[in-house]
Amino acid sequence: MAGQPIYILADGSQVTRGRDAQSNNIMAGKAVANAVRTTLGPKGMDKMLVDSMGDVVITNDGATILKEMDIEHPTAKMIVEVAKTQDDEVGDGTTTAAVLAGEFLSKAEELLKKGVHPTIIATGYRQASKKAVEIVKSISIDISRDDTEALKKVAKTAITGKGAESHKEMLAELTVEAVSLIGEETDDGYVADVSDIKIEKQAGESVGESKLVKGLVLDKARTHPNMPEKVEDAKILVLSIPVEFKKTEMDAEIKISSPDQMQMFLDQEEKMVKQMTDKILNSGANVVFCQKGIDDLAQYYLEKAGVYAAKRLKKSDLDRICEATGATNIQDIDEITADDLGSAELVEERDIKGNKMTYVTGCREKKAVSIILHGGTQHVVDSLQHAVDDALHVVAVALEDGKVVAGGGSPEVELSMRLGEYASSLSGREQLAVAKFAEAFEVIPETLAENSGYDPINKLVELRSKHEEGNKRMGLNVYTGEIVDMWENDVIEPLRAKTQAINAGTEAAVMVLRIDDVVAASPHSNQAAPEMPDMDMDM
Numbered sequence: 001m002a003g004q005p006i007y008i009l010a011d012g013s014q015v016t017r018g019r020d021a022q023s024n025n026i027m028a029g030k031a032v033a034n035a036v037r038t039t040l041g042p043k044g045m046d047k048m049l050v051d052s053m054g055d056v057v058i059t060n061d062g063a064t065i066l067k068e069m070d071i072e073h074p075t076a077k078m079i080v081e082v083a084k085t086q087d088d089e090v091g092d093g094t095t096t097a098a099v100l101a102g103e104f105l106s107k108a109e110e111l112l113k114k115g116v117h118p119t120i121i122a123t124g125y126r127q128a129s130k131k132a133v134e135i136v137k138s139i140s141i142d143i144s145r146d147d148t149e150a151l152k153k154v155a156k157t158a159i160t161g162k163g164a165e166s167h168k169e170m171l172a173e174l175t176v177e178a179v180s181l182i183g184e185e186t187d188d189g190y191v192a193d194v195s196d197i198k199i200e201k202q203a204g205e206s207v208g209e210s211k212l213v214k215g216l217v218l219d220k221a222r223t224h225p226n227m228p229e230k231v232e233d234a235k236i237l238v239l240s241i242p243v244e245f246k247k248t249e250m251d252a253e254i255k256i257s258s259p260d261q262m263q264m265f266l267d268q269e270e271k272m273v274k275q276m277t278d279k280i281l282n283s284g285a286n287v288v289f290c291q292k293g294i295d296d297l298a299q300y301y302l303e304k305a306g307v308y309a310a311k312r313l314k315k316s317d318l319d320r321i322c323e324a325t326g327a328t329n330i331q332d333i334d335e336i337t338a339d340d341l342g343s344a345e346l347v348e349e350r351d352i353k354g355n356k357m358t359y360v361t362g363c364r365e366k367k368a369v370s371i372i373l374h375g376g377t378q379h380v381v382d383s384l385q386h387a388v389d390d391a392l393h394v395v396a397v398a399l400e401d402g403k404v405v406a407g408g409g410s411p412e413v414e415l416s417m418r419l420g421e422y423a424s425s426l427s428g429r430e431q432l433a434v435a436k437f438a439e440a441f442e443v444i445p446e447t448l449a450e451n452s453g454y455d456p457i458n459k460l461v462e463l464r465s466k467h468e469e470g471n472k473r474m475g476l477n478v479y480t481g482e483i484v485d486m487w488e489n490d491v492i493e494p495l496r497a498k499t500q501a502i503n504a505g506t507e508a509a510v511m512v513l514r515i516d517d518v519v520a521a522s523p524h525s526n527q528a529a530p531e532m533p534d535m536d537m538d539m
Helices: 018-037 062-068 074-089 094-113 118-138 148-159 165-182 259-282 296-304 315-325 378-401 410-424 430-440 443-451 456-468 495-513
Strands: 014-017 047-050 056-059 184-186 189-191 197-203 211-213 215-218 230-239 287-290 308-310 342-352 355-363 369-375 403-406 474-476 483-485 492-494 517-520
Touching (some): 018 062, 018 074, 018 094, 018 495, 047 062, 056 378, 062 074, 062 094, 074 094, 074 495, 094 430, 094 443, 094 495, 118 410, 148 378, 165 197, 189 378, 197 378, 211 215, 259 296, 287 315, 315 355, 369 378, 378 403, 378 492, 378 495, 403 410, 410 430, 443 456, 443 474, 456 483, 492 495
Parallel strands (some): 197 369, 215 369, 230 287, 287 308
Antiparallel strands (some): 184 189, 211 369, 215 355, 342 355
């Protein structure tokens, strides 16, 4: 069988190997990084993303852009995952993480062209990453949980550049207060879970009308206008089942031969609905929140009993109500007891610019917090939500860790210089990888300068000069072009934003570098694809 070709891959599979595979993968990673690079910083540009349905998203949030983009290349998706992880872990710095990952790959490509083996680069990168985290921790600043001014600065830094600068002071106060309300000490330390904060958007009025509510705000009105608008000392029943006549699940034929029989049939339906509402009323509930529908007749009985009811609520809202009020989500109406009811001081309907909403305040669980965002148009409100969401996450992270760093490119310049010094102390080829890793950090201050209309080389030289003098917090003021102390200029970011970006970017770059073969299956497994070279194996 000598010389007989043996096919080990399906017909139509595409194989890219060696330098070609590495080059293609690096190119894809750099393309993703370049796609979001122009959005970095307060002066970064926005992207307009239009989906197949014609829906428009306008944002400069890196994670949102990459999530909305239709990306096919598997390596490009890995860089998207870096931004997504950054968004999940920290909430801000997604663009920084993606840009750093792309730059790590770009610098690695320079070494590959010089003949440095990918394994050597990967080892050097991991070594450099560990050292970088140590360095950035050494230049971090401790803040206390009572330091609301520092937390507001962290929030304002996250909000800046997202279309809400004119109201960032007010929004920062909202976010810090909201996170402070939901934070708690646990056995694992201080925890602030921002998923406990509900954001409700309302187009209309100005951004300045946005407010925080200590309780839950539901985008639902009473089911019947004659129901009470306000219920004090609310006993809340939460239902996942409909309050209406249960239709049979199979086709049935009913023969009615007289008007009396017809009336009896209707009376029976009414009786069944009446029994359901009686069970609700007997539990002592005076407020009912239902995930499904509520029959008109049931609404009538509830209204007569002075019960406030809302229907067609989202499951996520029902879960929040249960958590905030201590209610049990009822699956069977026959199982209702008084112990299943939640409690709140007040449930009322309010009119917000013609849109009726339900407020649940004075909840048993103090962590129930809502933020109502207003804006001139729906696009403004959507953009505002991204800004507030980022601010909530970074304030929570700063509270949990108690450590922050100055922004404006100052940590990256310090990292670049200190890692460069560290590289010169190493022997072996890993030194080259660490030196290139150090150079990669310069992309952040360069991009900030470029996006603000300044010469990136000049600003980088100025920054390095200031840092060599020992000024570790000096960064670029994107509004004046001056090199200033970022801490004194209130540009502060949580430490985790930097450490997460370094770790995630490094891991993604190393993973891409270690790939030397890409075997792609045929586009249609049962159909022939373009021919690729045979893989011969001599037996």
